[in-house]
Amino acid sequence: MIELIRTLTETYGPAGNETRIRQVLRDMVKGKVDELKVDALGNLIALRKGKGGRKVMLAAHMDEIGIVVNYVDEKGFLRFSALGGVFPHTLLGNRVEFENGVVGVIGVEKLESPDKVPTFDKLYIDVGAESREDCPVKVGDIGVFSRPLIAQGQRLIAKAFDDRIGCAVLVKLLEEIGDCEHDLYIVFTVQEELGLRGAVTSAYGIAPDVGIAVDVTRTGDTPEAPKMAVALGKGPAVKVKDARMISHPGVRQALIRAAEQNGIPYQLEVLEGGTTDAAAIQLTREGIPTGVISIPCRYIHTPSEMVDLRDVENAVRLLLAYLSSKELTE
Amino acid sequence: MNTFEVLKKLSEAPGVAGNESGVSQIVAEEFKKYVDELRTDALGNVIGLKKGTGPSSRRIMLAAHMDEIGLMVSEIEKGFIRFTTVGGIDDRILLGQEVIVHGLKPLPGIIASKPPHLLSPEERKKVTPKDQLFVDVGLPEEEVKALVRVGDFISFAAKCVRLQGDMASGKAFDDRASVAALVCCLEHLSQMKHRWDVYAVATSQEEMGLRGAVVSAYGIAPDLAIAIDVGFGDSLGLSDAETIKVGKGPAIAIGPNFHPALRETLVKIAQELEIPYQTEAIPGPSGTDAWAIQVSREGVPTALLSIPLRYMHTPVETLSLKDIERTGLLLAHFISRLEKFPPE
Structure with a gap:
């Protein structure tokens, strides 16, 4: 499982430019599904046929946050803006990599007050170029955090667990699920970080009876964290509410019942900020009954997100248990 | 119908956005008296269809949201309940409120914090923020944990009271006053002829971002829509420009969210029947279900009637019962005259 997660988190795939991660996912799931297609926005939609049950859409987004180059100066330094929820304090001392493999260091201009977090206009990327002409990165190129995955006991540290860990859960689900009553539409969505855009179109196209998103959620278990009753290692979270x-x-x-009947640890999630593909799936057409399984994750939207492997494995078990039931809503 | 009695039943029912089942039962009972078909969709919208005489089967959608703002359990700490907000809650009104915690069974509780004597001078100057407040249901920790879970809804417990004249005060008049106006409209229509099919919708999750309106409008695919919501009523500290007058009839909204011909027709009928009305200018997003319905599918000509309401988003929202009745009457006459739209 760790190797699967490693491959997924280390692959390049910012919102709007998911070609590479989509290819990786396609290779992982082909042979395990009955149909496989890519829609106009780039969502990868895998159908595993059931035995005449319900149409279930299971969504995890494959895009990750990044930065987009908006100017290259004559000395070859790059200026950039955020693609999705990237914050300057996570960029200092950091590295990004581009689709062509070039790695850049984030530099900071001389600051008037060093005790304040600089704004984007004080930051630049240095790829070691000597001039604009010589620079291997152009305007419009997108960079993502450059970090390898580290496994330390049960804790995993990597970039882009949001939401490659959800992708890993769905890939693993396809490996482990045997006969299933229901038609499973496994969707690796695009552009979630730009406003759930891939989920909007894929859910419209599929018109499922039930929607489930698998994504990450914040925890309240770190020093001085804002209050939240979710902790790492205590099981996947069943979402009650988020910002949207x-x-x-x-x-x-039904998710709670599946967890309790099968002795799977779980937590209940009330998240004050942020949302998932489920918010879009729910509003599709005449409305879709939709829920979310969340993987507790510390330091979301930084280069060093942290999850607990047991939560990930239990999320797979929870989905297997949920989907083994004939009734998917209570 | 007895407007106050209907409003009181609607107002006092629990129905925080996302869990409208308490109030939706009452709405269904009221709608059932007048409609031909009744259903509840995947998001909990209650949709009543009162069929027209035809010959064409054109559809008008009337939308008033039945959800209310409220709270949700976020954590249980030493037997006290921490909460987050659902919808636009004003921290100023929380301390001292009576609430119902919807756990395994409904538990009466109160919202509390430190006594003023023990506040620091700094704290005294500020409204106590919601993360320093908690709900006390009066039970020991183990019993609270057995009955209440993270994610349980908490609703306000305020009773609906009759003030002097035709005024009433209570919680969730935003927007159950408009649901009462829908019932009033349906009652009138049961004594009138109308050609168009009427879809009366008590929408869900408006306070979470117009979510019920999005899916119900898609499902109905109406040819015309009128949303009914509340508008800021006049009171101390507000200018005339910010408010409409309580007791002076519904406001017919003007702005980009509203179809001009539809609006003008409503104005004409109000004038003809001498139903008092006001004008409310909304230059941008109206923040009402009308905003979502207008861009459903290929677009829907949409209007908005606003019932004047004082003290919005508090448990003491205050209005004139006559304004509810006038809104229902205007809607019914508009619908009974509907033939072609836009009119030639």
Whole structure:
């Protein structure tokens, strides 16, 4: 499982430019599904046929946050802006890599007050170029955090667990699920970090009976963390509410029942900020009963996100248990 | 119908955005008296269809949201309940409120914090923020944990009271006053002829971002829509420009969210029938279900009637019952005259 997760987190795939990560995912799931297609926005949609049950959409987004180059100066330094929720304090001393493999260091101009976090206009990227002409990165190129995965006991540290860890859960699900009553539409969505855009179109196209997103959620278990009753290692979280949606009560209850009947540890999630693909899936067409399984994750949207492997494995078990039931809502 | 009685039933029912089942039962009972078909969709919208006489089967959607703002359990700490907010809650009104915690069974509780004597001088100057407040249901920790879970809803417990004249005060008048106006409209229509099919919708999750309106409008695919919501009523500290007058009839909104011909027709009918009305200018997003419905599918000509309401988003929202009745009457006459739209 760790190797699967490593491959997924270390692969390049910023929002809007998911070609590479999509190829990796396609190779992982082909042979395990009945149909495989890519829609106009780039969502990878895998269908595993069931035995006449419900149409279930399971979504994890494959895009990651990044930075987009908006200017290259005559000395070859790059100026950039955020692609998705990237914050300057996570960039200092950091490295980014581009699709062509070039790595850049984030530099900071001389600051008037060094005790304040600089704004984007004080930051630049240095790829070691000597001139604009010589620079191997051009305007419009997108960089992502450059970090390898580290496994330390049960804790994993990497970039882009948001939401490659959700992708890993769905890949693992396909490996482990045997016969299933339901038609499973496994969707690796694009552009979640730009506003759930891939989920909007893929859910419209599929028109599922039930939607489940698998994504990360914040925890309240770090020093001085804002209050939140979710901790690393205590099981996947069943979402009740986030900033944009309230999970369908029947789906939420069915997930809880699946966990309790199978002795799978779980937590209940009430998240004050942020949302997931589920918020978009829920509003598709005439409305879709939708829920979320969240992997607790510290330091989201930094180059060093942290999850607990047991939570990831239990999320797979929880999905298997949930999907083994005939009734997917209570 | 007895407007106050209907409003009181609607107002006092629990129905925080995302869990409207308490109030939706009451809405269903009221709608059932007048509609031909009734259903609840995947997001909990209650949709009543009152069929028209035809010959064409054109559809008008009336939308009033039945969800209310409220709270949700975020953590249980030493038997006290920490909470987060659902919808636009003003921290100023929380301390001292009576609430119902919807755990395994409904538990009456109160919102509390430190006594003023023990506040620091700094704390005294500020409104106590919600993360320093908690709900006390009066039970020991083990019993609270057995009955209450993270994610349980908490609703305000305020009763709906009759003030002097035709005024009433209570919680969740935003927007159940408009649901009452829908019931009033349906009652009138049961005594009138109308050609168009009428879809009366008590929408869900408006306070979470117009979510019920998005899916119900898609499902109904109406040819015309009117949202009914509340507008800021006049009171001390507000200018005339910011408010509409309580007791002077519904406001017919003007702005980019509203179809001009639809608006003008409503104005004309109000004038003809001498139903008092006001004008409310909304230059941008209206923040009402009308905003979502207008861009459903290929677009829907949409209007908004606003019932004047004082003290919005508090448990003592205050209005004139006559304004509810006038809104229902105007809607019914508009619908009974509907033939072609836009009119030639």
